[in-house]
Amino acid sequence: MHIDTLLHSVKQQFKLSNRDINLSVTSSWAQGRTLYGGVSAALVYQAMREAVADDNVLRSLNTNFIAPIESDCEFNINVEVLRQGKNVTQVIGRLIQNNQVAVMSQASFGVARQSSIQITSNLQHTMDYPQRSNVMPPPLKLAPSFLKHFNLIPTKGGLPFYGLKEGDVHGWMRFNQPPSDFTDAHLVALIDIWPPTVLQMLKVPAMASTMSWNLEFIHPHQKIAGEDWFAYQAQTRQAVDGYAHTEANIWDKHGELVAISRQVVAVFA
Numbered sequence: 329m330h331i332d333t334l335l336h337s338v339k340q341q342f343k344l345s346n347r348d349i350n351l352s353v354t355s356s357w358a359q360g361r362t363l364y365g366g367v368s369a370a371l372v373y374q375a376m377r378e379a380v381a382d383d384n385v386l387r388s389l390n391t392n393f394i395a396p397i398e399s400d401c402e403f404n405i406n407v408e409v410l411r412q413g414k415n416v417t418q419v420i421g422r423l424i425q426n427n428q429v430a431v432m433s434q435a436s437f438g439v440a441r442q443s444s445i446q447i448t449s450n451l452q453h454t455m456d457y458p459q460r461s462n463v464m465p466p467p468l469k470l471a472p473s474f475l476k477h478f479n480l481i482p483t484k485g486g487l488p489f490y491g492l493k494e495g496d497v498h499g500w501m502r503f504n505q506p507p508s509d510f511t512d513a514h515l516v517a518l519i520d521i522w523p524p525t526v527l528q529m530l531k532v533p534a535m536a537s538t539m540s541w542n543l544e545f546i547h548p549h550q551k552i553a554g555e556d557w558f559a560y561q562a563q564t565r566q567a568v569d570g571y572a573h574t575e576a577n578i579w580d581k582h583g584e585l586v587a588i589s590r591q592v593v594a595v596f597a
Contacts, residue, residue, distance in 0.1 A: 366520030495564030506554030
């Protein structure tokens with residue numbers, strides 16, 4: 329089940345049902361006992377995107393992962409526009425399965441406006457862009473099913489349960505089967521593929537679960553091709569009392585910052 333198929337289904341159902349969508353996702357997108365968080369957030373985002381005018385672009389997306397989502401089992405996505413102002417529209421999306429809210433997101437969309445304030449991001453990375461000769465790391469035996477949809481090249485950390493001394497993750501990421509038209513929904517699905525940064529510090533397997541995820545999108549950004557690689561650099565800001573706070577920057581192939589990601593992760597170790 330390609331990501332484009334899932335997103336297209338959301339678009340079509342929204343047109344027909346007016347903000348009430350029914351869908352199921354195959355186990356190829358599973359992450360343990362739930363669906364991969366990136367794809368569930370992307371589907372909720374796509375539903376919210378359909379409720380907003382095209383000239384409003386995503387500025388921020390806040391997602392709470394509340395309960396597991398069963399694969400191959402129908403769920404519902406509903407959308408509520410909280411306020412549609414002249415410049416900014418606020419929308420809530422809920423993914424509901426078995427009469428329980430499993431994912432809840434709030435998105436802020438905003439139109440581009442003339443402004444006297446112009447500050448360009450100077451955040452950069454120094455990682456070399458992947459070449460065709462790069463050898464992709466072999467899949468881990470215990471890797472979750474959803475990883476088959478993506479390509480990853482870690483350049484620093486990234487692999488869970490290696491007993492590393494630091495909590496930073498650097499690398500490159502893209503879809504294994506390129507989307508036909510890369511959108512912000514694809515970027516939402518892509519950014520979440522890296523394991524929580526602190527898992528690489530453990531020596532034995534343990535569970536970790538993202539509780540909340542905040543994404544800020546930097547617009548405007550250049551046209552993105554489906555086969556493009558994105559640079560990813562994450563750091564652990566703090567980890568104590570079983571909770572880790574992480575922050576990541578994401579750049580496109582041109583070296584332009586396109587997103588900032590922050591997560592609160594519960595770690596059961």
